Amino acid sequence: MQTRLIARSLATAVLAALAPACSSVDVVPPSTALAAAPPTPLTSAGAPSPQPAAAAPAHADGKPDLAVVNRIKDEAYRRGKVMDHLFWLTDVNGPRLTASPGWKSAADWVVRTLASWGVASPHLEPWGHFGRAWTLQRFELSLVEPGYARLAGVPKAWSKGTSGAVTGALVAAPFFPDHEDREDGLDLGKLAARVHAYVQANKGKLHGRFVLFDPPRDMTLPTQPDGVRYDEKKLGEFSLAPDHLPPEPWTWPLTKLPRDGKKRSALFANLPLEVAVDFFDRRRRALDALWRFFSEEGVLGVLRTDDRGEGAIFFAERTGAWNASQTMPPPVVAMPPEDYDRLARLAEKNVPARVRLDAAVASSDKDEEVSNVVAELPGTSKRDELVIMGAHLDSWHAGTGATDNAAGCAVMIEALRILKALNLPLERTVRMVLWSGEEQGLHGSRAYVKQHFADPVTMALRPEHAKVSAYFNLDNGSGKIRGVWLQGNDMARPIFESWLAPFKDEGATTLTLRNTGGTDHLSFDAVGLPGFQFIQDPLDYGSRTHHSSLDVYEHANAGDLMEAAAIVASVVYDAANRAEPMPRKPLPAPLPPKQQ
Numbered sequence: 001m002q003t004r005l006i007a008r009s010l011a012t013a014v015l016a017a018l019a020p021a022c023s024s025v026d027v028v029p030p031s032t033a034l035a036a037a038p039p040t041p042l043t044s045a046g047a048p049s050p051q052p053a054a055a056a057p058a059h060a061d062g063k064p065d066l067a068v069v070n071r072i073k074d075e076a077y078r079r080g081k082v083m084d085h086l087f088w089l090t091d092v093n094g095p096r097l098t099a100s101p102g103w104k105s106a107a108d109w110v111v112r113t114l115a116s117w118g119v120a121s122p123h124l125e126p127w128g129h130f131g132r133a134w135t136l137q138r139f140e141l142s143l144v145e146p147g148y149a150r151l152a153g154v155p156k157a158w159s160k161g162t163s164g165a166v167t168g169a170l171v172a173a174p175f176f177p178d179h180e181d182r183e184d185g186l187d188l189g190k191l192a193a194r195v196h197a198y199v200q201a202n203k204g205k206l207h208g209r210f211v212l213f214d215p216p217r218d219m220t221l222p223t224q225p226d227g228v229r230y231d232e233k234k235l236g237e238f239s240l241a242p243d244h245l246p247p248e249p250w251t252w253p254l255t256k257l258p259r260d261g262k263k264r265s266a267l268f269a270n271l272p273l274e275v276a277v278d279f280f281d282r283r284r285r286a287l288d289a290l291w292r293f294f295s296e297e298g299v300l301g302v303l304r305t306d307d308r309g310e311g312a313i314f315f316a317e318r319t320g321a322w323n324a325s326q327t328m329p330p331p332v333v334a335m336p337p338e339d340y341d342r343l344a345r346l347a348e349k350n351v352p353a354r355v356r357l358d359a360a361v362a363s364s365d366k367d368e369e370v371s372n373v374v375a376e377l378p379g380t381s382k383r384d385e386l387v388i389m390g391a392h393l394d395s396w397h398a399g400t401g402a403t404d405n406a407a408g409c410a411v412m413i414e415a416l417r418i419l420k421a422l423n424l425p426l427e428r429t430v431r432m433v434l435w436s437g438e439e440q441g442l443h444g445s446r447a448y449v450k451q452h453f454a455d456p457v458t459m460a461l462r463p464e465h466a467k468v469s470a471y472f473n474l475d476n477g478s479g480k481i482r483g484v485w486l487q488g489n490d491m492a493r494p495i496f497e498s499w500l501a502p503f504k505d506e507g508a509t510t511l512t513l514r515n516t517g518g519t520d521h522l523s524f525d526a527v528g529l530p531g532f533q534f535i536q537d538p539l540d541y542g543s544r545t546h547h548s549s550l551d552v553y554e555h556a557n558a559g560d561l562m563e564a565a566a567i568v569a570s571v572v573y574d575a576a577n578r579a580e581p582m583p584r585k586p587l588p589a590p591l592p593p594k595q596q
Contacts, residue, residue, distance in 0.1 A: 064570065088106075096406075106393060118420065129368065132322050135363070139358070140357070140358045141335075141356070154316045154398045162301070170346065173206065192286050222310040241513055247266060248270070250270075273526040295329060311337050314334045375416065375432050377419055386428060387575045389416075389430070389431075391408030391409045402555060404475070408475045428575070456588075468529050468530075473521040476541065480507055481563065484496050491583035503570070530583070
């Protein structure tokens with residue numbers, strides 16, 4: 001998900017917002033060979049033909065049809081193709097940065113595959129203009145003096161390339177010299193002042209050099225396991241009602257976040273999504289002066305690290321300079337702490353050191369039109385009503401975007417395949433949407449909700465708003481589904497208890513009124529539509545794979561994804577055939593006028 005607008009720790013969000021990347025202004029080549037990737041067949045060779053659909057039963061008693069659940073499990077576990085979908089989305093079409101050729105080729109493969117299964121009208125639906133297309137084409141970083149060493153890393157998105165190899169000395173110029181300084185990133189006024197002071201202090205000192213932008217990381221002995229499954233104690237904690245805190249006041253526009261963690265949590269518990277997105281977008285633009293300075297100063301590159309992970313891997317997102325109106329900074333490279341700390345020690349000891357960088361990227365010079373992938377299984381007696389399931393197709397680029405979020409997309413594609421292959425009767429129409437722009441601020445889902453259902457600012461409702469029963473989302477890695485985040489919807493608890501009962505032996509038992517943030521169900525929840533994210537075992541998602549160089553196919557858990565596809569298919573089938581739509585919370589109030 002985005003740099004996880006709301007659920008993620010603010011310290012990490014501040015670091016990510018300040019991270020420059022590398023990109024040269026070349027025209028992005030059109031997708032060619034990848035677009036020819038063949039679709040995955042609907043059923044396996046030799047598989048029995050699907051049984052003809054019977055009249056769709058209305059689930060008046062709210063209980064799942066165990067015969068249907070059995071068929072869904074059989075299809076998912078004996079003839080499952082979820083890892084095939086994951087292969088095409090990662091090894092062939094990954095990474096999938098928003099607006100990039102990788103995203104487009106992945107989206108084209110999804111459309112072709114769904115069409116080959118006979119799914120109704122799979123297509124790309126434009127939602128607006130996002131920003132530049134940006135793609136990494138080549139990258140090499142090395143220490144050449146006092147001795148040769150190959151250095152690991154990757155450029156951050158939306159920064160310039162080098163136009164050939166460049167070599168230069170190091171200079172330590174950390175933006176946040178001390179850990180406590182990072183809290184200035186919570187206050188837009190203080191952040192702007194820090195940018196101004198940094199420019200004044202370093203003007204004329206950085207030309208032709210590589211800037212060490214962060215202080216060195218103090219590596220400690222790891223004491224926590226990299227991979228985790230939730231135990232009964234942790235799931236029990238989820239089941240408890242969240243702590244209730246006095247609400248924090250807010251204004252629009254928001255200019256700062258509380259430094260106290262509890263007060264920040266209280267603020268985000270009641271902060272409208274559009275106000276939060278607006279704050280993070282203005283913080284992104286607050287760094288424009290810094291990027292212009294680096295470009296005008298003639299900096300060869302900006303080298304970075306951060307506090308995530310336990311070493312030996314690197315995490316990379318963006319500079320935030322994706323709009324064509326913004327100045328892209330020179331190459332900004334995310335590095336693992338060990339390589340970065342070696343360079344920092346050389347600079348600290350005044351040892352003559354030189355670094356060589358060759359970064360080739362391609363980017364467009366305009367804000368590109370971007371789409372979501374949309375497909376349907378038409379309903380029968382209630383075909384004008386909708387059950388929507390989705391996941392974000394876009395990713396970051398340090399790996400191939402396997403656990404974030406090709407895994408969620410593969411599960412949704414597989415759930416749709418199962419429903420289609422079994423020819424299951426559906427009263428309501430089932431719609432699948434794979435989003436773009438999630439990582440930059442839930443752009444694809446927010447635009448889709450505004451175009452189809454409601455304006456989240458004025459709360460003016462469109463006719464389709466009344467036709468949506470529920471939205472189901474998957475975007476927390478490849479771990480086993482353990483239950484559902486109810487987003488404060490008490491009325492949904494007994495419904496999910498019934499629907500998940502056939503999967504009790506697979507661990508899908510936990511229902512919590514707590515909210516979870518940072519992904520596309522928030523766009524639906526923001527306009528009063530029932531939007532749900534599934535609870536998943538974290539595995540090594542938070543510790544190693546999220547936005548990192550290890551976000552690749554090998555770190556996706558096949559068995560967990562097969563179970564997830566069966567659960568999603570079953571829940572969507574139940575929702576499509578439930579006698580009544582999913583119960584709704586009260587509509588949110590319109591937002592107050594934004595002050596200029």
